[in-house]
Amino acid sequence: MTHVDERTARRVAEEARETAWRLPSFGKQLFLGDFRLDLIHPHPEAEKKMRRTGEDFLTQIREFCETRVDARIIERDARIPDKVIKGLKELGAFGMKIPEEYGGLGLSQLYYNRALMLLGTVHPALGAMLSAHQSIGVPQPVKLFGTEEQKRTYLPRCVNEISAFLLTEPDVGSDPARLRTTAVPDGDDYILDGVKLWTTNGVVAELLVVMARVPESEGHRGGITAFVVEATAEGITVENRNTFMGLRGIENGVTRFDQVRVPAGNRIGKEGQGLKIALTTLNTGRLSLPAMCAGAAKWSTKIAREWSRVRVQWGRPIGEHEAIASKIAFIAATSYAMEAMLDLSSSLADDERGDIRIEAALAKLYASEMGYLIADDLVQIRGGRGYETAESLAARGERGVPAEQLVRDMRINRIFEGSSEIMRLLIAREAVDAHLSVAGDIIDPEADLPRKAKAVRRAGGFYAKWLPTLVTGPGQRPGAYADFGPLAKHLRYAERASRKLARSIFYAAGRWQGRLERKQGFLGRMVDIGAELFAMSAVCVRAKADDRPEAYELADAFCEQARIRVGELFDRLWHNTDDLDAELAKRVMDGRYAWQEEGVLDPSIPGPWIAPAEPGPSERENVHRTVG
Ligand SMILES: Cc1cc2nc3c(=O)[nH]c(=O)nc-3n(C[C@H](O)[C@H](O)[C@H](O)COP(=O)(O)OP(=O)(O)OC[C@H]3O[C@@H](n4cnc5c(N)ncnc54)[C@H](O)[C@@H]3O)c2cc1C
Numbered sequence: 274m275t276h277v278d279e280r281t282a283r284r285v286a287e288e289a290r291e292t293a294w295r296l297p298s299f300g301k302q303l304f305l306g307d308f309r310l311d312l313i314h315p316h317p318e319a320e321k322k323m324r325r326t327g328e329d330f331l332t333q334i335r336e337f338c339e340t341r342v343d344a345r346i347i348e349r350d351a352r353i354p355d356k357v358i359k360g361l362k363e364l365g366a367f368g369m370k371i372p373e374e375y376g377g378l379g380l381s382q383l384y385y386n387r388a389l390m391l392l393g394t395v396h397p398a399l400g401a402m403l404s405a406h407q408s409i410g411v412p413q414p415v416k417l418f419g420t421e422e423q424k425r426t427y428l429p430r431c432v433n434e435i436s437a438f439l440l441t442e443p444d445v446g447s448d449p450a451r452l453r454t455t456a457v458p459d460g461d462d463y464i465l466d467g468v469k470l471w472t473t474n475g476v477v478a479e480l481l482v483v484m485a486r487v488p489e490s491e492g493h494r495g496g497i498t499a500f501v502v503e504a505t506a507e508g509i510t511v512e513n514r515n516t517f518m519g520l521r522g523i524e525n526g527v528t529r530f531d532q533v534r535v536p537a538g539n540r541i542g543k544e545g546q547g548l549k550i551a552l553t554t555l556n557t558g559r560l561s562l563p564a565m566c567a568g569a570a571k572w573s574t575k576i577a578r579e580w581s582r583v584r585v586q587w588g589r590p591i592g593e594h595e596a597i598a599s600k601i602a603f604i605a606a607t608s609y610a611m612e613a614m615l616d617l618s619s620s621l622a623d624d625e626r627g628d629i630r631i632e633a634a635l636a637k638l639y640a641s642e643m644g645y646l647i648a649d650d651l652v653q654i655r656g657g658r659g660y661e662t663a664e665s666l667a668a669r670g671e672r673g674v675p676a677e678q679l680v681r682d683m684r685i686n687r688i689f690e691g692s693s694e695i696m697r698l699l700i701a702r703e704a705v706d707a708h709l710s711v712a713g714d715i716i717d718p719e720a721d722l723p724r725k726a727k728a729v730r731r732a733g734g735f736y737a738k739w740l741p742t743l744v745t746g747p748g749q750r751p752g753a754y755a756d757f758g759p760l761a762k763h764l765r766y767a768e769r770a771s772r773k774l775a776r777s778i779f780y781a782a783g784r785w786q787g788r789l790e791r792k793q794g795f796l797g798r799m800v801d802i803g804a805e806l807f808a809m810s811a812v813c814v815r816a817k818a819d820d821r822p823e824a825y826e827l828a829d830a831f832c833e834q835a836r837i838r839v840g841e842l843f844d845r846l847w848h849n850t851d852d853l854d855a856e857l858a859k860r861v862m863d864g865r866y867a868w869q870e871e872g873v874l875d876p877s878i879p880g881p882w883i884a885p886a887e888p889g890p891s892e893r894e895n896v897h898r899t900v901g
Pocket residue numbers: 405437438439440441445446447448470471472473474517520525685688689690691692693694695698793
């Protein structure tokens with residue numbers, strides 16, 4: 274197994290990071306205690322022509338789904354029927370994000386995400402297929418980084434052909450530095466060798482984006498590089514179709530490359546640019562998941578409303594029992610906020626007025642975490658029916674509400690396209706960047722003393738100017754944000770909390786210095802506070818744009834709920850068991866408490882009467898049939 278130390282892993286991630294900020298960013302300023310509401314308010318509006326095109330397309334998609342797609346069949350057969358794929362192609366759904374000049378629909382980010390939201394509620398496998406193809410598959414990196422010739426070759430094909438994005442390998446998940454697939458230069462070609470895991474669409478795709486490592490050699494700077502590869506190329510085999518807890522119907526595989534010859538003309542960008550391309554693609558591509566989560570939340574609100582009115586227990590509709598009422602309130606308010614974050618981030622991306630890197634990442638993190646809580650609450654509201662499959666409910670004559678399916682389908686959102694833990698680190702890295710860029714050498718373990726001393730002087734100058742800005746702000750003026758009416762108080766709170774957050778980061782940097790980057794508990798809570806403040810800001814801006822009393826009510830309820838969560842998170846920045854937990858986890862891993870696991874069997878290790886399955890390479894030394 275390749276050994277990659279932590280420093281190398283960080284360096285690879287750092288090199289792929291986009292460091293320049295060409296446009297202002299609400300999210301970045303938020304973590305600096307600079308609450309720039311003007312960057313997101315008034316809510317950007319879709320351009321008139323795009324609105325017409327987008328709405329027409331949504332109408333067609335809705336009609337198609339209502340008349341030609343049976344989600345129960347996708348769930349039952351774990352397959353999207355060919356006629357559904359064909360129908361979606363005819364509607365142009367595979368080319369939503371492809372510019373019109375290359376034969377696509379050229380939809381804006383806003384309408385692309387609305388279409389995914391709609392399709393994802395029919396069955397999330399449809400959303401996953403289209404988003405794996407367009408948000409991360411061939412069209413987006415080619416559009417952003419391809420040559421004109423590559424665009425002319427591949428984009429028109431992608432309107433009708435399915436593509437996939439292949440980065441993950443058995444030993445490469447969150448940490449791309451371990452990437453082992455190689456692309457060895459050979460004349461005008463590259464020869465690809467390696468195995469890619471969990472390739473969404475990989476089983477049926479016609480075109481692949483493959484991330485492979487080019488070795489450094491004369492004339493080749495080498496590094497992780499992106500290639501467009503024909504799925505039918507000699508030497509490619511799909512070895513398995515993977516099945517999962519949810520997302521039944523996705524064509525996800527294991528793809529092996531054995532001496533696959535790829536022309537140099539298929540390389541996207543330069544050698545060594547692969548990860549940067551992947552990350553840049555994800556800047557807006559990441560919004561697909563919040564789109565599907567927002568759709569799921571809207572549907573959950575509908576089901577929660579309908580069921581809690583008609584289900585009567587203990588003399589009242591269950592929605593009138595306080596314990597269930599609080600779940601309904603959480604689902605409804607959070608659903609509105611999730612859509613507000615999504616639409617705002619998408620619209621900001623469309624009118625190119627700001628850099629939405631942080632907003633999109635916050636939306637992905639927040640929507641996948643909250644979406645899962647919502648799905649779980651929906652199951653609880655439905656009681657036993659929440660746990661029963663839609664098929665079984667229908668078989669005994671009840672409405673087939675797939676609540677348990679929602680939990681299964683939503684769980685993956687916290688893992689793929691950046692797991693929640695990695696998203697928190699990624700956002701924290703950007704959030705503390707202002708500190709690091711002035712104080713970098715102070716906390717860099719490799720910097721020598723003169724460099725550190727210079728950094729202290731530079732940082733002193735920066736903080737002398739910056740700290741006083743964190744003491745007061747509009748949030749302390751009773752009349753601030755008055756045009757938001759009853760929501761003004763929440764924006765004042767968000768402004769104050771943004772300064773408090775920045776002060777907390779400053780204290781933490783002083784307290785832990787270079788060790789701050791290892792304080793994942795602190796960094797994670799800090800990011801979660803930022804996510805809540807962004808959600809509060811987005812929902813207030815949205816309610817003002819929607820301009821109806823019901824919108825203000827929902828936004829107000831959401832902000833009240835969010836403020837309680839923010840208060841708890843601030844408290845836990847300093848009062849927590851993080852250090853104790855880290856020590857305990859170490860002892861658990863060392864086996865100190867293995868005796869406590871006695872009395873159970875491990876079903877993942879078959880008994881002697883069953884032919885043993887070969888354990889995976891990383892597990893081979895570490896498995897014992899009887900626990901304890
Ligand atoms: C259904 C499905 C579809 C997928 N589709 C694709 C696809 O189309 N293309 C593709 O390339 N990949 C795809 N993936 C892979 C997916 O992106 C990875 O699963 C994801 O990147 C996480 O990697 P991992 O599973 O190896 O987890 P690991 O990286 O092994 O992480 C395990 C756990 O440790 C945490 N962790 C890891 N590093 C750190 C750290 N530094 N600090 C704190 N916590 C950490 C993670 O958050 C996670 O909780 C798919 C996966 C699934 C299940």
